[in-house]
Amino acid sequence: MSTSSPEAVKKLLENMQTDLRSLSMECKKKFPPVKEAAESGIVKIKTIAARNTDILAALKENSSEVVQPFLMGCGTKEPKITQLCLAAIQRLMSHEVVSEAAAGNIINMLWQLMENGLEELKLLQTVLVLLTTNTVVHDEVLSKAIVLCFRLHFTKDNITNNTAAATVRQVVTVVFERMVAEDERFKGIVEQPPPVQGNTNRRSVSTLRPSAKDAYMLFQDLCQLVNADAPYWLVGMTEMTRTFGLELLESVLNDFPGVFLQHQEFSFLLKERVCPLVIKLFSPNIKFRQGSSSAASPAPVEKPYFPICMRLLRVVSVLIKHFYSLLVTECEIFLSLLVKFLDGEKPQWLRAVAVESVHRLCVQPHLLRSFCQSYDMKQHSTKVFRDIVNALGSFIQSLFIVPNAGNVAMCSNGPEIQIYCTAQGGPGTGGVSGTLTTQAAFEYRGTWIPLMTVSVQGSAKATYLEMLDKVEPPSIPEGYAMSVAFSALLDLVRGITTMIERELAAEEEAAAEFREAHPDQEWKPQPGENVQKEKMNKPRNVLFVSGAHLVWEEMVNACWCGLLAALSLLLDASTDETATENILKAELTMASLCGRLGLVTPRDAFITAICKASLPPHYALTVLSSNAATLSSKAYSIQGQNVQIISPSSESHQQVVAVGQPLTAQPQGTVVLTAKNIQCMRTLLNLAHCHGAVLGTSWQLVLATLQHLVWILGLKPGVGGALKPGRAVEGPSTVLTTAVMTDLPVISNILSRLFESSQYLDDVSLHHLINALCSLSLEAMEMAYGNNKEPSLFAVAKLLETGLVNMDRIEILWRPLTGHLLEVCQHPNSRMREWGAEALTALIKAGLAYKHDPPLAQNQRLQLLLLNPLKELSNVLHADIRQKQLECVLQILQSQGDSLGPGWPLVLGVIGAIRNDQGESLIRTAFQCLQLVVTDFLPTMPCTCLQIVVDVAGSFGLQNQELNISLTSIGLLWNISDYFFQRGEAITQELEREEEALQKQAQEKGETLNRPFHPAPPFDCLWLCLYAKLGELCVDPRPAVRKSAGQTLFSTIAAHGTLLQQPTWHIVVWKVLFQLLDCVRTSSTTADKEKIESGGGNILIHHSRDTAEKQWAETWVLTLAGVARIFNTRRYLLQQLGDFFEAWEVLLNHIQSAALSKNNEVSLAALKSFQEILQIVTPVKDSDKAGDALAAMGVPPVLIDPLSASGPGRPLVRSDSLLERLTRYNGAELQAPPPGEESALEDSALWWSAWNTWYRMGTDSTRPPTGPTEKLSFIPSQPFLTALIQIFPALYQHIKANFSMEDLKKLGVILHGAVSVPISSDASPFILPSYTEAVLTNLQEAVLTALDVLQKAICVGTENLQVMYPAIFEQLLLFVEFSCKPPQYGRMETKHVANAKYNQAEWVALNYVPFAERSLEVVVDLYHKTACHKAVINEKVLQNIIKTLRMPLSLKYACPSESTWKLAVSSLLKVLSIGLPVARQHASSGKFDTMWPELANAFEDFLFTKSTPPDNLSIQEFQKNEAIDVEVVQLISTEILPFANFIPKDFVGQIMAMLNKGSIHSQSPSFTEAEIDVRMREEFSKVCFETLLQFSFSNKVSTPQEGYISRMALSVLLKRSQDVLRRYVEDERLSGRCPLPRQQVTEIIFVLKAISTLMDSLKKTQPENVDGNTWAQVIALYPTLVECITCSSSEVSSALKEALGPFKDFMQPPVSKVQNGES
Secondary structure, rough: OOOOHHHHHHHHHHHHHHHHHHHHHOOOOOOOHHHHHHHHHHHHHHHHHHHHHOOHHHHHHHOOOHHHHHHHHOOOOHHHHHHHHHHHHHHHHHHHOOOOOHHHHHHHHHHHHHHHOOHHHHHHHHHHHHHHHHHOHHHHHHHHHHHHHHHHHOOOOOHHHHHHHHHHHHHHHHHHHHHHHHHOOOOOOOOOOOOOOOOOOOHHHHHOOOHOOOOOOOHHHHHHHHOOOOOOOOOOOOOOOOHHHHHHHHHHHHHHHHHHHHHHHHHHHHHHHHHHHHHHHHHHHHHHOOOOOOOOOOOOOOOOOHHHHHHHHHHHHHHHHHOOOOOHHHHHHHHHHHHHHHOOOOOOHHHHHHHHHHHHOOOOOHHHHHHHHHHHHOOOOOOOHHHHHHHHHHHHHHHOOOOOOOOOOOOOOOOEEEEEEEOOOOOOOOOOOOOOOOOOEEEOOOOEOOOOOOOOOOOOOHHHHHHHOOOOOOOOOOOHHHHHHHHHHHHOOOOOOOOHHHHHHHHHHHHHHHHHHHOOOOOOOEEOOOOOOOOOOOOOOOOOOOOOOHHHHHHHHHHHHHHHHHHHHHHHHOHHHHHHHHHHHHHHHHHHHHHHOOOOOHHHHHHHHHHHHHOOOOOOOHHHHHHHHHHHOOOOOOOEEOEEEEEEOOOOOOOOEEEEEEOOOOOOOOOOHHHHHHHHHHHHHHHHHHHHHHHHHHHHHHHHHHHHHHHHHEEEOOHHHHHOOOOOOOOOOOOEEEEHHHHHHHHHHHHHHHHHHHHHHHHHHHHHHHHHHHHHHHHHHHOOOOOOOOOOOOHHHHHHHHHOOOOOHHHHHHHHHHHHHHHHHHHOOOOHHHHHHHHHHHHHHHHOOOOOOOOOOOHHHOOOHHHHHHHHHHHHHHHHHHHHHHHHHHHHHHHHHHHHHHHHHHHHHHHHHOOOOHHHHHHHHHHHHHHHHHHHHOOOOHHHHHHHHHHHHHHHOOOOOOOOHHHHHHHHHHHHHHHHHHHHHHHHHHHHHHHHHHHHHHHHHHOOOOOOOOOOOHHHHHHHHHHHHHHHHHHOOOOOHHHHHHHHHHHHHHHHHOOHHHHHHHHHHHHHHHHHHHHHHHHHHHHHOOOOHHHHOOOOOOOOOHHHHHHHHHHHHHHHHHHHHHHOOOHHHHOOOHHHHHHHHHHHHHHHHHHHHOOHHHHHHHHHHHHHHHHOOOOOOOOOOOHHHHOOOOOOOOOOOOOOOOOOOOOOOOOHHHHHHHHHHHOOOOOOOOHHHHHHHHHHHHHHHHHHHHHHHHHHOOOOOOOOOOOOOOOOHHHHHHHHHHHHHHHHHHHHHHHHHHHHHHHHHHHHHHHHHHHEEHHHHHHHOOOOOOOOOOHHHHHHHHHHHHHHHHHHHHHHHHHHHHHHHHHHHHHHHHOOOOOOOOOOOEEOHHHOOOOOOOOOOOHHHHHHHHHHHHHHHHHHHOOOOOHHOOHHHHHHHHHHHHHHHHHHHHHHHHHHHHHHHHHHHHHHHHHHHHHOOOHOOOOOOOOHHHHHHHHHHHOOOOOOOOOOOHHHHHOOOOHHHHHHHHHHHHHHHHHHHHHHHHHHHHHHHHHHHHHOOOOOOOOOOOHHHOOOHHHHHHHHHHHHHHOOOOOOOOOOOHHHHHHHHHHHHHHHHHHHHHHHHHHEEEEEEEEOOHHHHHHHHHHHEEEEEEEHHHHHHOOOOOOOHHHHHHHHHHHHHHHHHHHHHHHHHHHHHHHHHHHHHOOOOOOOOOOOOOO
């Protein structure tokens, strides 16, 4: 029932009247005034009730009067009356009918009662009712009421005190509640902002509303009181305690945070009053240090006081919790203080309450985040959050250092804090006691600390912070502080991680939604003001704090060091499974969180900690120690102090569950595993299993640890990579307790599941896992180097397992996976590499067998990817691996052979990856695979792979380990070619389809199609590859292989060449045949000339094959012959190619280089091939009988080498090639060669090309060596030269039309060179005729034949051909010279054939005389025919003949052969008899002018030779020779002198002088006296003289010319006489008595006779015919004659007489005048 309902009002009125009546009754006697007042009050009430409708309002209005009687009653101080009055007043109050004035009066009355110490509890009750039921009490009245309560709190009565304390608390609350209500009322009204307040003006509250003002004044005074200052408002306070004040402050702050946050004035109070106060009160705690004696310090330090200290911490907790945002700077100070209180030097109770306070902070992760944002992330600010965490850590450590948990002081020298982390420490000191402790506790280096349950997880229920009643510090049980700190740590980790993970999850969800909505954009967190987590909003509106990630990262970065240090230490010390589990869980969640935030260092640090804890103590594991080293190298500072990382001891107070061997390179002792190790191992597995996605590079740590654990537990890999318990191979076997034996299958199972679960990892994480396994495996490989210890196969096994479970996305991990396994396969440790190969082949087989989607048949790329490692295995050198690889190939062939499809190239690649260093067995195995492929799988593989089969078969041919395999593989190539032949059409179609597809692709990419032999059609390319491979085998180092391959190559081209299209022949010629020829040529020319020793003694090598060079020569011969034969048989087809001419040139070039090779066998064979291709006559003309039938079909027959045909001229049609051609090209394709010029033109080009080649061969083979003779170059053999020259006549027939002078000159050089080549002496008996026979060698015959052919051609040729005569003459004349001057071959010294010793390697010159003489006969013969030819005349052939003959003529007796000069004379006579008439005829043209002096010299050299006749020359012979001389003179007298007028004067003069000389000085000085008459050549002299005289005075001077001859003859004769006479006189005088030699006497006599004869003639001659000079000369003789008179010889004297006689006629000059000069 409410107080304002009519019933209640009625009741109130009744009660009041009753109260007043009671009052008047009580006061009737003692206090009459009161009685009166009461009675008038009753009247008053009745009046009010009667007059007013709203009775309560009226009552309130008159309340002062209504209350008055009761107040007077209280004033009586009578207990009974006072109680009655107070009850009545309370009733009025409760109906809210007390006005402000009345209330003031009531309070004053209560104050008096209080001062008198009456009814204290009732007073308190009344005040409470007054203040709680209404709001009329304000300002001073209110303050008075509050003071009243405070005063009552400090009475002597305990009950009163406590009640008053409760009342005070309630009143304070009421004051603030009123303010809150007032704020609610005014909420909608916007007020003027208050003016800025000064700090000191406490009246600045004028802007506040009434209730707020009261609250403000009250709070301000509370602060004053706690600070022991006088209150401003609470006037009348007498005493106050700090503890009570602090409690009141705490409750206000805790209950009404809104007031302080909303009102500036209150915030100001907080900042200006509360915080400084708290800091001031804290000071004794800060300064105090346990154990520092007061004597030492200058001023006594106030001791910390537990009640105040504890309350201050409570206030601080509230301040931080509620007003953190207002008091950022102050909170920083508080938190720093809090951290300081955890210090080891502070009293135990202080540390305990501080730890409890810290625990309170730790359960508020959002608060911690704010700390991080406000302090740790600001520059130049204390890293508060980090310090809190580190302080907790240090605190825990310090507890282990302090030996007991009592209050004993412990001195610490410096501010060094020691952080523990589980590095490998020194050996432990053993357990504390032998028994296992059952109570949960921590134990570390002898310090044992029990663990108690302090609070429920996630709430910080404090014990000591709640002890408000205790004045003395309580004693703290052992282990309490540790337990709180432990809980705080766990709560801190849990809070932070759940908060951050929740926000991360929200962010990821938003990101996912964003991606769904905008798949093309990248999601970025939106910067927002705050994180709104209201459920009403759609998640899309979630705004993420800008830089949230930064905050999270900073939080983790700030706390991880301290956390890790503390947790590691606790983990090391924990003896309780649950505690251990909690610690591990904390480390695990931190590791996972760091992983999600991408903080690698802390993630790795936590994982390292777990890993270390899993392994036995001091276990050497590089991964972990290196990681610990990186941690310790960073200086983490805690509270700005130095941090040391100290290794803990690990006493074995744990249950040992396993003993095993460590996995190290060097064998060591055993290690033990404890139950805790296994527990940590399970955590590790759990981490890997659940958080694999964030492990990243830490996989390495995790897996390395697992590998070692697996090794210690003795698990070994089985099929598929799963680990099963197995005994260790060596060393003490692993000892396992039953406890762990039951665990092993579970662990093994979890391990397998761990790798199976890799199928749920995302691709990046999977890669991290694979990389980690690979590096683990690398370490295991490192360790296994250099010893045959059992290697750790953990990593390899797990790689296999991971690969097998991820088959569906095998593509992404295949490369790193197989790449690593390939490295394992190359390991020297056989067990290791065997497993590598096992894993790799298993994966490949599994991959091929797996039902992929799409299936492999449609996913070509994947299939190739899977097969690729199989190919890579080929690079491994270990035979066992290759064996495994080939076995795998065999299995694949058998199981998937038919479906390999695009994988064939790789499989074939593996089969073909043979190397010579592999040994026979592997090559055999591989070859078996190949044979299987060739016999079974050729039809099933794509045709594009056929080419690879060819290559592979070829590579088996090229290997040099097993000759039989090489030869067999050449056989396989023949089989393959047969397969091509039979399946030609099918293969062609498939290849062409393939080609189109490729072409299309290439066009799309804009590239050109690139495959070998590209322009040819694909099927032809296949053939070309086959040919090319055979071509390679044709240049194999082994002769047997070369021979076999060569025969196969030329046979396949012959047998299947018809299948090729015409353009392909182009490639066959250029890329196959010519390339082969090139290689063979190169190899032959560089082959070794060392003799090959007979192999093993039982194989004899013929001397013609006993060097590599000779064996290569055989190959060259075969190859060249094969190519020439193809050119011969396929000539017609080849001619239709565009560049037949170039091909022809190249072929000729090869023939040329072979011909010029320094090997007789090769060079001769080259000429044979040359002959073979030259005797291909142009296709036969239609008219030829043999060609008729075929010509009608448009197929001209092909001529075959006439050597093999039935007769040289008869064309023989080769039927097989014809039939082939008819089947291949059905008539239409083949065009008959165009008739007439075009083919002739082309043909002549070919012939000319052949001629040029012939010319180059000739020039080079006959060019004499230029160097010194010691370096004897190769000299061509006679058969070669003969064959070479014999080719010319045939060749000439085709080129004679355009054969020019230039060509003729070239020919001449060659003929000359060929004839000059000497013969080696050991061959000479076979070639040379005996020296005496005048027979020509074959070569010389051939040379003359060649010239003969030419000469005959010129003879019947056109006018312009005849210009060549002179050149032919010139050539022949050169040969004629050989008779006297054999040709030199370079600077080589040749022996004359007669002196050559057959057994020495000397060079012998041929006997050139017969050859020269034959040439001379030809010259005469030819001149006979051609003397009158214009060219012969113009080119002065006659002169040249004479000039040439002059040499043998002048040598005469000195000629090598006597026949030579005789032939020369007779030839000269013959030639002159023909030539002189011609010369006279052309005298005027001057063309013979130069001939005459030459002729004169020839006569002179012959008639007066310088050579002496041989001593054995008989008289008859001499006379015969003289007769020849006479013949010459007669020729002069008949053929020359009679025609003197046509002949140059000089020449006639020379002739005259010669006759003159002959007529006088004609004997040879060497004759004996006896022969003198005969040998004087009297006959000759006579003829000369007669001739002279005959021409001196011919009386018939028919022409001036004749006169001139006579004059000349006379002049010569006179000069001669003068000379002889003078010399005679001289000699006579010198000789004294000695008679002169006979011949001189004879000579003088001769002269004298001649003079007399002359005189007679002069007399008879007409004077006109004698010119003046003659007379002068005659008269000049006279004095000389006179001098001769003194001579002693009688003969001379008589002759002299006759000569002097006629001079008498000159004594008188004749009458007629003779003019000077001519008459």
